Structure formats: structure tokens, C-alpha cells
Amino acid sequence: MPVLTPELREQILAYVPRYPSKRAVTLPALHLVHDTLRTVSHEAIVEIAELLELQPAEVYDTMTFYEFFKGEGERLGQTRLWICRGLACMLRGAYELLEQAQQRLGIRCGQTTPDGKITLEFAECIGACDGAPACLRNDVHVMNLTPEKLDQLLTELRCL
Amino acid sequence: MSYEPVLLARIDKPNSQRLEGYRQDGGYEAFARVLRELKPEEVVARVKESGLRGRGGAGFPTGVKWTFVPKGHPGPIYLAVNADESEPCTYNNRILMEKDPHQVLEGVLISSYAIQARVAYFYIRYEYGEAYRTLQAAIDELYQAGLLGRNILNSGFDLDVVLHRGAGAYICGEETGLIESLEGKRAWPRIKPPFPAVEGAFRKPTIVNNVETLACVTQILRRGVEWFRSLGVPPDPKNPRDLGSFGPKLYTLAGHVNEPKCVELPLGVTVRELVEKHGGGVWKGRKAKAVNPGGISMGFLRCDLPLKNAEGTEYDIPLDFNGPLRAGCLGLGTAAVTVIDDQTSMIDVVHNVCQFFSHESCGQCTPCREGTGWMLKIMERFRHGRGRREDLDILLDVAERIGIIPGTTICGLADGAGWPVKTAIRKFREEFEQAIRDATVSRYVRTLETVAAH
Ligand SMILES: Cc1cc2nc3c(=O)[nH]c(=O)nc-3n(C[C@H](O)[C@H](O)[C@H](O)COP(=O)(O)O)c2cc1C
Ligand code: SF4
Ligand code: FES
Numbered sequence: 001m002p003v004l005t006p007e008l009r010e011q012i013l014a015y016v017p018r019y020p021s022k023r024a025v026t027l028p029a030l031h032l033v034h035d036t037l038r039t040v041s042h043e044a045i046v047e048i049a050e051l052l053e054l055q056p057a058e059v060y061d062t063m064t065f066y067e068f069f070k071g072e073g074e075r076l077g078q079t080r081l082w083i084c085r086g087l088a089c090m091l092r093g094a095y096e097l098l099e100q101a102q103q104r105l106g107i108r109c110g111q112t113t114p115d116g117k118i119t120l121e122f123a124e125c126i127g128a129c130d131g132a133p134a135c136l137r138n139d140v141h142v143m144n145l146t147p148e149k150l151d152q153l154l155t156e157l158r159c160l
Numbered sequence: 161m162s163y164e165p166v167l168l169a170r171i172d173k174p175n176s177q178r179l180e181g182y183r184q185d186g187g188y189e190a191f192a193r194v195l196r197e198l199k200p201e202e203v204v205a206r207v208k209e210s211g212l213r214g215r216g217g218a219g220f221p222t223g224v225k226w227t228f229v230p231k232g233h234p235g236p237i238y239l240a241v242n243a244d245e246s247e248p249c250t251y252n253n254r255i256l257m258e259k260d261p262h263q264v265l266e267g268v269l270i271s272s273y274a275i276q277a278r279v280a281y282f283y284i285r286y287e288y289g290e291a292y293r294t295l296q297a298a299i300d301e302l303y304q305a306g307l308l309g310r311n312i313l314n315s316g317f318d319l320d321v322v323l324h325r326g327a328g329a330y331i332c333g334e335e336t337g338l339i340e341s342l343e344g345k346r347a348w349p350r351i352k353p354p355f356p357a358v359e360g361a362f363r364k365p366t367i368v369n370n371v372e373t374l375a376c377v378t379q380i381l382r383r384g385v386e387w388f389r390s391l392g393v394p395p396d397p398k399n400p401r402d403l404g405s406f407g408p409k410l411y412t413l414a415g416h417v418n419e420p421k422c423v424e425l426p427l428g429v430t431v432r433e434l435v436e437k438h439g440g441g442v443w444k445g446r447k448a449k450a451v452n453p454g455g456i457s458m459g460f461l462r463c464d465l466p467l468k469n470a471e472g473t474e475y476d477i478p479l480d481f482n483g484p485l486r487a488g489c490l491g492l493g494t495a496a497v498t499v500i501d502d503q504t505s506m507i508d509v510v511h512n513v514c515q516f517f518s519h520e521s522c523g524q525c526t527p528c529r530e531g532t533g534w535m536l537k538i539m540e541r542f543r544h545g546r547g548r549r550e551d552l553d554i555l556l557d558v559a560e561r562i563g564i565i566p567g568t569t570i571c572g573l574a575d576g577a578g579w580p581v582k583t584a585i586r587k588f589r590e591e592f593e594q595a596i597r598d599a600t601v602s603r604y605v606r607t608l609e610t611v612a613a614h
Binding site for chain 1: 236245246247248249250251253254285286287288289290292320322324325326327328329330341342343344345346347362412413414415416420421422452456496498500504508509512513515516519520522604
């Protein structure tokens with residue numbers, strides 16, 4: 001059984017005409033697979049490579065560069081919460097929030113809660129410094145965090 | 161005299177993102193006029209005359225860069241829009257893309273016509289999800305309106321705009337890192353030359369421009385070269401190599417200011433005026449101790465340090481392309497202004513900066529990969545109260561040796577890693593020495609372990 005569904009394959013191939021090389025579809029393909037399957041397993045890498053006429057090692061090489069994609073044996077939680085540790089956020093309480101989140105969830109950055117609800121990450125500046133300290137809920141900014149707002153957010157995400 | 165914003169003129173309007181409203185405000189008229197009346201080389205000439213310099217950090221003259229595309233090249237030629245915006249404390253591109261995407265896209269259309277590109281790749285950092293979706297909706301509107309696609313407005317000009325999402329790596333903002341990433345490889349910056357204008361994406365001529373630069377192109381073609389040159393700071397007549405600092409600029413305020421926000425002003429406002437007047441002053445009634453004038457790569461100003469050969473302190477320097485140089489900083493950078501108050505330890509600040517560069521170094525060049533790691537390790541020791549006297553000289557030594565200016569690395573990330581360290585140590589040396597003597601432990605020491613893990 002292939003791990004990439006027919007829909008995923010179709011979505012990946014739809015990117016091909018946009019670029020002069022199939023290899024340029026690597027990053028869009030990784031995003032699609034990662035978002036949908038919550039991980040990019042070795043088998044998924046082999047199948048992406050087949051679709052794009054690449055060696056699996058080429059796809060793996062690109063993927064691991066970013067330290068963004070969860071690979072074989074890892075899995076994204078339902079929500080990925082990135083707390084910014086950049087300078088503007090640090091100056092307004094980000095380190096305290098990082099510690100708070102880790103304590104409340106009982107996990108470290110890079111890990112997922114055992115119930116699979118939240119993957120916690122630190123981020124470098126997420127470009128929301130006008131609302132520092134800030135975090136990303138998947139790819140959406142949440143600005144002007146306070147300890148209370150963070151607790152509320154964590155509670156909300158656990159109930160999703 | 162108060163300045164009426166141009167780049168930000170539409171951001172507070174309801175539905176400012178929609179094509180309909182943008183057209184009601186005169187949008188895409190400049191583009192239509194360009195297609196009707198100007199040859200591509202005439203557009204290049206206008207942008208050159210305007211004196212527009214890149215807003216992405218390096219300040220290179222945009223029109224001049226466009227002329228580097230080989231004459232009579234059969235194509236394809238590409239425009240690559242740099243929307244990676246990852247320089248810490250910088251967020252003006254985000255506001256433009258989220259609130260007025262068509263102003264940026266009109267610049268993309270005009271610039272593509274000028275350089276004769278048929279495809280523009282719009283590389284946007286992953287973290288800008290809202291901007292990504294807003295832009296995609298705006299691009300869809302343009303295809304529907306016949307402003308993208310084949311034979312646009314019956315001019316014979318074809319153009320596609322392709323949005324491409326990054327994956328959380330700062331180095332993708334470096335123009336050749338961006339190109340490698342776009343091509344589906346690790347984002348390792350390339351050795352230059354060849355410069356991208358000659359051999360860039362997919363080995364074809366490629367012009368890389370920042371989002372704000374492209375928004376300026378829209379306004380130059382709409383309002384004219386004269387208007388653009390009426391704003392900002394003309395070249396210093398005593399310096400024949402000075403290109404001047406013309407036009408409006410989006411300054412982003414962050415850190416310990418009362419109102420962290422994006423402000424549009426003609427180039428050349430002083431740090432003091434920006435912080436005190438436009439940012440509502442330093443928070444909690446405190447004083448500004450240090451300011452970072454253009455993204456952390458540019459280094460630090462010390463607010464009470466008198467300027468050499470001029471009145472005032474480093475707090476009084478103008479934020480044009482030359483001002484920060486006078487205070488020993490690397491340049492204007494992204495014009496992101498971060499204020500650090502007098503209750504903050506420079507050790508924590510420098511540690512934070514080192515943490516960033518060590519995390520984001522792509523690892524190709526040994527001096528950068530190792531140097532950023534060493535600096536972080538030393539700063540880590542400092543935070544634990546274990547800084548040593550010789551550490552300051554080691555830090556300075558590393559900071560001065562890494563980068564394209566000393567000639568040891570492939571890209572400017574390493575210069576950006578060195579500059580904040582050396583400016584902080586030179587300007588705040590007594591604070592570091594005091595911390596060594598007192599074995600001062602950082603207030604963040606409690607959180608050290610958790611944050612360091614990843
Ligand atoms: C490490 C590094 C990161 C950079 N990040 C960005 C960025 O996020 N956005 C940007 O426009 N330019 C960035 N630049 C500058 C680009 O290399 C390039 O000069 C710029 O995109 C050119 O566009 P402009 O002339 O319109 O400014 C970066 C440079 C370096 C060395
Ligand atoms: S200077 Fe640093 S970031 Fe730039 S190419 Fe070399 S190792 Fe990579
Ligand atoms: S430093 Fe956190 S958003 Fe910029």
C-alpha cells in the first residue's frame with residue numbers, strides 16, 4: 001500500500017507545471033505530505049522521489065536541512081504551537097512563556113503531548129514583534145501574549 | 161511638518177486587500193500605463209533615476225541591479241520576490257502583504273515587465289500564513305481580471321506569479337539561499353559571482369527584490385521620479401560614492417517602546433525622534449540604553465555615547481543608509497528599530513543574538529558554523545556567571561574574523577553574527593567586565609535548560 005493517497009499525488013503533480021524543474025516541487029510536496037499525514041516517513045520520501053523523478057536521498061537531504069518536517073517515527077500533534085524566542089519577544093517576556101508552556105504541558109520544545117493534541121516548538125523571530133511576545137498557532141500569529149492568555153490558549157487547544 | 165503615508169496609505173481601509181478597492185484608489189493604472197506607453201528599458205531607466213535602493217538589507221540600487229540582466233537574453237528571465245523576512249525584529253513586509261497585497265503585486269507586474277520576466281516566484285516564509293493566503297487570493301483575482309496570464313491587457317505581455325512557501329530557515333532570505341531553496345535543494349548560499357542577475361534560479365538570469373522595494377516601484381511609476389526624490393536624504397556632496405537615501409521607508413519599532421508599530425517616514429528620521437515621538441517613548445518611564453537600528457545583524461547603538469565629529473549621541477543618528485555607519489553599525493539593514501531599556505542586561509541580549517545566529521548558520525563555511533557556536537557557548541558561560549576576562553577578546557576576535565567583509569565566508573549571515581557581538585562588547589565593555597568580577601548569573605538561568613533543549 002502506498003502511503004501517499006491518490007489525492008495527495010494529484011495535489012503534488014499539480015505543482016509540476018509551475019516550475020522548469022520537477023525538483024522545485026520538493027518543498028511544496030513535503031508541505032503537502034507533512035500537513036496531511038502529520039509526518040514524512042521514509043516510505044513517503046521514496047514515493048515523493050518517484051513522483052518527482054529524484055533519488056530518495058535528494059528529497060531527504062532537502063527535507064532535513066530545514067529541521068521543520070517531522071520524519072520517520074515522529075508525528076505532529078493536532079496543533080503545532082511555536083513560541084517565539086526572538087529578541088523583541090525575549091525583551092517582553094518570551095522566555096517566561098516558554099517555560100510556562102513546557103511546565104503546563106509537561107513536555108519540552110520539539111515534543112508532542114501524549115494525547116497528541118499539541119506539538120510545542122520554539123521559533124526564531126516570527127515577524128510579529130509589534131505584538132511581542134507572540135506565538136504561532138500552526139501558521140497564524142497570536143500576538144500580545146500574557147501568562148493568562150497563554151494558559152487560555154493551551155486549554156483551548158487541549159479541548160479541540 | 162507631518163508626513164502623509166503612501167506605502168501604508170490603504171492599510172486601515174475596510175477590505176484593503178481586495179482588487180476592487182485597490183482599483184478604486186487608482187490601482188493598476190500605473191501598470192496599464194507602463195504597458196501602453198513605456199518600453200521595458202524606459203521603466204528600468206525611471207527606477208534608476210529615482211535612486212531607489214533595495215529595502216531588504218543591502219541597499220543596492222534597484223535600477224542598477226536590473227541592468228545587470230544580460231542584454232538581449234533570450235529568456236527565461238525570472239523575478240524572485242524575497243518575502244522571507246526573517247531578520248529578527250523586522251515585520252514591514254508582513255504588513256504590506258497582509259493589508260495591501262495589490263500594491264506589492266503591482267510592483268511585481270511592473271518589475272517583471274521591466275526585466276522581461278514571464279514568471280515571478282514569490283518566496284514567502286512559512287510563518288506568514290495569513291499573508292500567504294491573502295496573496296493567493298489577490299493573485300487569483302488578478303488572473304480573473306486578466307491582469308495575469310497570457311497577453312495581459314492586449315499588450316502581448318505574459319506573466320505568471322507563483323507563490324512558494326519556505327520552511328522556517330532564516331538563510332532562505334539570502335538571495336542565493338532563496339534560489340537554492342526554490343530549486344528544491346538545501347538552502348546553501350552560492351559563491352558569487354556569478355550574481356543571480358546573470359545566473360540565478362534554474363541557472364537563468366534572476367532579479368531578487370524585497371517586498372517593500374517592489375511596493376516602492378509601484379509608487380515611483382504612479383507618482384513619478386520627482387516625488388520619490390523629494391523625500392529622504394540627497395547624496396553627501398563631499399562623498400562621490402554616496403548614492404543618497406531617497407524615498408519613504410517603513411520603520412518597524414520593537415522591544416521596550418510604548419507603541420511597537422510600523423511607521424512610514426521619509427528616510428533619515430533620527431532614532432530619538434522615531435522612538436520618542438512615533439513610538440511613544442521607552443516603556444515604564446525608563447530610559448533607552450541600547451538600540452538596534454536595523455535588525456540584529458546591524459549591531460548596537462549606545463544611547464548615551466557621544467558621536468565623534470558631530471553633536472549629540474548615538475541616539476541622534478539619522479536612519480538613512482549612512483547614519484548607522486557613523487555609529488559603527490553595519491548599515492541601515494531592514495530599518496527595524498529595537499529598543500533595549502536600562503534595566504536589561506546586555507549579556508542576555510548578546511546571548512539571545514548569538515543563539516539566533518548559531519541556530520540559523522547553514523553550516524557550509526567553517527568560520528561561520530564554528531564561530532557562531534563558540535560565541536554562543538561563551539555567552540552561555542556568561543549567563544551562568546562564569547565569564548572570564550579573556551572571553552571578551554576571544555569574542556571580539558571571532559566576531560571580527562567571520563564574514564564576507566573579512567573574506568572568510570560565503571554569505572553575509574556571518575557578518576551579521578559578528579557585528580552585534582563586537583559593537584556590544586566595544587560599547588558596553590564595563591558591563592561585561594563587571595559581570596565577570598561579580599560572577600553575575602542571568603535572571604533567565606532558571607529557564608536556561610528548557611530553552612536550550614531542542
Ligand atoms: C543572511 C541573510 C538574510 C537575508 N534575509 C533577507 C530577507 O529576509 N528579505 C530580504 O528581502 N532580503 C534579505 N537579505 C538580503 C538579500 O540577500 C538581497 O540582498 C535582497 O533580497 C535584495 O533585494 P532588494 O535589493 O530589493 O533589497 C538577506 C541577506 C542575508 C545575508
Ligand atoms: S556564512 Fe554562514 S550562513 Fe552563510 S553560507 Fe557560510 S555557513 Fe552558511
Ligand atoms: S522577536 Fe518574536 S515576533 Fe519578532
